[in-house]
Amino acid sequence: MLSKIWSRGGPAAGYLVIRHLKSFALLVSLPIGVLFGWAVPGLTAALVELANSERYAAAGYLGRSKAEPLPSALSRRTGDVVTLFKDRSFRRSLRCLLMPVVMIPELVVAIVSVVGAPSAVLSMLLWKVESGSASLMGLDVTSWGQALTLGPLQVLVSLGLLGWVTPALAKGHARAVLTMLEPSQEQLETAKLEQRVEELTKSRAGAVDSHGAELRRIERDLHDGTQAQLVSLAMRIGIAKQTMADDPEKAAKLLDDARDGAEQAMTELRGVLRTMYPPILADRGLVGAVSALAARCPLPVELRIGELGEVPAAVEAAAYFVVAESLTNITKHSAAGHVDIQFERRGSELYLAVTDDGIGGARVSEQSDLLGRGSGLHGMLHRVQAIDGHMELSSPIGGPTTVEVILPCG
Structure with a gap:
């Protein structure tokens, strides 16, 4: 019975005592905040953070999921009072100043509930030692x-x-905090839009960088490969034309070499084009293209593909290259013995997961590590973010490694 009472009242009393300590610190710092808050942006931002910490503590005590925080205080210059009073988060967090008023009676109840029983037992046993010095229920014994x-x-x-009383007070206090310091719906929508804009800005920058790197790669492949072949082809044809009259056999041999060079140039050009949009996607679709990648992989690959429906071309290409890059990374670096690939449609999104049983330790980085790992995953991430997708990498040391990708198809 006593343990049950303590399990109910102990956390409640602790919650109220901690709230009192924070309200006492707020009360002490209140004169400084009132005098200098308008001039020091950090003080008003700290009040917003205090309000959010109270919301988190209240939600935690009530066993709820993490409460929606107030958006951060608006950035402003020193002495910018206009921005200060336009800041909705700051105005809402001013309600924290009511804490010192309500916490005194709550603190008294919390302390009495915890120390009342032990002090009663001590007073009953020791009142005779110093007669008149012990008290019970406020009366001298x-x-x-x-x-x-x-x-x-x-x-x-x-x-x-x-x-009973202390838990009820603690719950009432927590509910009041969640209600009084709750951000408005407009604030939440604005914060979500700002976060979305920030995410899109980052993904756009990554997509632009990835696109630029891809263009440079294509230009380098064309310059170093196909263009060199075409220049050599033109020179051979020119020499064959000059020697046609004097040495027909040599000219014929040069033309044969030129034909072989033309075929090689076409092969290299097709290879460059495949990196832009693989023809196999147009010929066999995403399922057939991924099946071909799995068949060419030197490791055993288990394919689990559900009904995908209609998938946009950009999403097909991104998914194809994610699988291709993943299989390449696994083959080179993972020391895996088996690969599992899962495709399925989840509403308006395409879900893709590639899992291997290798050594793990994969990381996303802009530059390759000493083992040549990381940059390929970075390119995959940019390719996914470029079409507003999401990629998660789980690769603990010792494995397994899982790459999960969600691509919007709407």
């Missing part, structure tokens, strides 16, 4: 009759406060 009457009464009152 001068006889065993008072001790044996008021002592159990104080224990019962204390246990009642601990088991």
Whole structure:
């Protein structure tokens, strides 16, 4: 029974005591905040953070999921009072100033509920040692009759406060905090839009960088490969034209070499084009293209593909290259013995997961590590973000490694 009462009242009393300590610190710092808050942006931002910490603590005590925080205080210059009073988060967090007012009676109840029973037992046992120095229920104890009457009464009152009153006060306080400091719906929508804009800005910058790197790669491949082949082809044809009359056999040999060079140039050009949009996607679709990648992989690959429906071309290409890059990374770096690939449609999104049983330790980085790992995953991330997708990498040391990608198809 006592353990049940303590399990109810102990956390409640602790919650209220901590709230009192924070409200006391707020009360002490209040004159400084009032005098200098308009001039020091950090003080008003700290008040917003205090309000959010109170919301988190209240939600935690009530066993709720993490409460929606107030958006951060608006950035402003020193002495910018206009921005200060336009800041909705700051105005809402001013309600924290009510904490010192309501916390005194709550603190008294919390302390009495915790120390009331132990002090009653001590007073009952020790009142005779120093007669008149012990008190029970606020009355001085001068006889065993008072001790044996008021002592159990104080224990019962204390246990009642601990088991029922203190938890009720703590819950009421937590609910009041969540209600009073709750951001408005407009604030939440604005914060979500700002976060979305920030995410899109980052993904756009990444997509632009990735696109630029891809263009440079294509230009380098064309310059170093196909263009060199075409220049050599033109020179051979020119030499064959000059020697046609004097040495027909040599000219014929040069033309044969030129034909072989033309075929090689076409092969290299097709290879460059495949990196832009693989023809196999147009010929066999995403399922057939991924099946071909799995068939060419030197490791055993298990494919689990559900009904995908209609998938946009950009999403098909991104998914194809994610699988291709993943299989390449696994083959080169993972020391895996098996690969699992899962495709499925989840509403308006395409879900893709590639899992291997290798050594793990994969990380997304702009530059390759000493083992040549990381940059390929960085390119995959940019390719996914470029079409507003999301990629998660889980690769603990020792494995397994899982790459999960969600691509919008709407």
